[in-house]
Amino acid sequence: xxxxxxxxxxxGPAGVAAAASAARLDATxxxxxxxxxxTGQLRSELSSTGAGFMAGAQVWGAWPxxxxxxxxxxxxxxxxxxxxxxxxxxxxxxxxxxxSDLPGVMTGEGLLRMLKVHGVWPGGxxxxxxxxxxxxxxxxxxxxxxxxxxxxxxxxxxxxxxxTNGVLTAIGSRVDGEWTETDIAxxxxxxxxxxxxxxxxxxxxxxxxxxxxxxxxxxxxxxxTREGVYLCGDCAGIGSVEVARLEGALAxxxxxESLGHASGxxxxxxxxxxxxxxxxxxxxxxxxxxxxxxHAIESVRARRxx
Amino acid sequence: MNSExxxxxxxxxxxxxxxxxxxxxxxxxxxVNDVKRMTRAAMGICQGIxxxxxxxxxxxxxxxxxxSVAPMTARxxxxxxxxxxxxxxxxEPAP
Numbered sequence: 001x002x003x004x005x006x007x008x009x010x011x012g013p014a015g016v017a018a019a020a021s022a023a024r025l026d027a028t029x030x031x032x033x034x035x036x037x038x039t040g041q042l043r044s045e046l047s048s049t050g051a052g053f054m055a056g057a058q059v060w061g062a063w064p065x066x067x068x069x070x071x072x073x074x075x076x077x078x079x080x081x082x083x084x085x086x087x088x089x090x091x092x093x094x095x096x097x098x099x100s101d102l103p104g105v106m107t108g109e110g111l112l113r114m115l116k117v118h119g120v121w122p123g124g125x126x127x128x129x130x131x132x133x134x135x136x137x138x139x140x141x142x143x144x145x146x147x148x149x150x151x152x153x154x155x156x157x158x159x160x161x162x163x164t165n166g167v168l169t170a171i172g173s174r175v176d177g178e179w180t181e182t183d184i185a186x187x188x189x190x191x192x193x194x195x196x197x198x199x200x201x202x203x204x205x206x207x208x209x210x211x212x213x214x215x216x217x218x219x220x221x222x223x224x225t226r227e228g229v230y231l232c233g234d235c236a237g238i239g240s241v242e243v244a245r246l247e248g249a250l251a252x253x254x255x256x257e258s259l260g261h262a263s264g265x266x267x268x269x270x271x272x273x274x275x276x277x278x279x280x281x282x283x284x285x286x287x288x289x290x291x292x293x294x295h296a297i298e299s300v301r302a303r304r305x306x
Numbered sequence: 307m308n309s310e311x312x313x314x315x316x317x318x319x320x321x322x323x324x325x326x327x328x329x330x331x332x333x334x335x336x337x338v339n340d341v342k343r344m345t346r347a348a349m350g351i352c353q354g355i356x357x358x359x360x361x362x363x364x365x366x367x368x369x370x371x372x373x374s375v376a377p378m379t380a381r382x383x384x385x386x387x388x389x390x391x392x393x394x395x396x397x398e399p400a401p
Binding site for chain 1 (some may be wrong): 313316318324329353355356359360362372373376377378379380381382383384385387391392393394395
């Protein structure tokens with residue numbers, strides 16, 4: 001079994017920043033990535049830092065100590081680490097509604113992946129986009145265009161309001177009383193923190209509407225209620241790429257420092273920055289109004305002339 | 307089109323309808339773990355990624371404070387793993 005000072009799970013912006021920051025402070029680090037996307041780019045980004053990198057490794061188990069079990073193309077592998085930095089990101093929000101188990105009803109993320117990564121259409125090409133996640137909607141709208149599909153309806157159905165009939169109408173794609181036939185209903189309801197690994201490590205959680213649901217409780221240095229387990233980025237609350245990078249750098253430095261690698265003022269400085277620039281990441285905040293969401297949805301509609 | 311009488315499947319892995327979950331709450335389930343034990347929701351291959359937040363929401367709507375319903379207990383494996391792969395990690399060869 002290979003041993004490291006620090007194992008970072010997840011190679012998004014938070015995980016990469018955490019691995020780089022920890023490795024620069026001379027900790028032995030491995031960054032574990034579930035996918036093989038952007039492997040080359042990540043490898044070169046990390047090569048100057050000394051962090052190790054495992055691509056295509058799905059962590060499926062974690063035990064105190066810490067031991068991580070993962071599935072790789074070469075079979076099961078175990079890694080032991082004194083510290084674990086969880087940077088598992090987020091998953092698409094789904095809801096059940098009448099007909100949600102029908103073929104063609106899928107997350108926008110799933111459809112985007114089929115179109116962009118695999119280059120296939122799941123059946124027909126007439127799509128209704130349902131949801132209020134402006135960024136995802138814009139991205140999917142472009143991808144549908146590029147792949148020769150047709151956006152037949154854009155339905156701003158908020159899952160929280162979630163009147164079953166309302167969403168059923170959306171799936172049948174009835175807009176303003178008119179039914180439109182669709183092949184695909186793509187749900188773009190935003191993302192929620194992926195806390196599966198944090199839960200497996202028995203990290204304490206609380207509920208926060210503004211951070212996207214159940215999130216791990218964290219100290220000012222991003223340590224969970226489990227000593228030696230740090231959490232950064234979207235898995236600790238849905239946020240921007242900037243906040244993910246900043247939290248990654250902080251978690252990496254703090255984990256390194258806890259192992260006796262002096263960080264100078266780094267931990268204190270990053271902590272102050274996080275607190276000043278992104279208040280509410282650790283303590284509860286009030287719900288944001290998020291007016292930009294509505295704005296972007298309207299801009300897609302205007303472009304589509306509907 | 308869909309009929310109002312078709313079930314809304316909240317846990318697709320075990321085909322647990324939302325009405326089954328609401329019935330469990332009616333019968334006294336106060337946490338996600340309670341609902342899981344009473345209905346098998348969240349015990350399938352996705353390990354509750356999709357239905358747990360929704361179960362928590364149904365509990366919250368029934369009056370349980372969000373923080374007390376708690377996400378369910380999580381145990382390995384979090385991804386599909388073959389038995390052969392599990393066995394390969396065993397320190398002793400199987401008898």
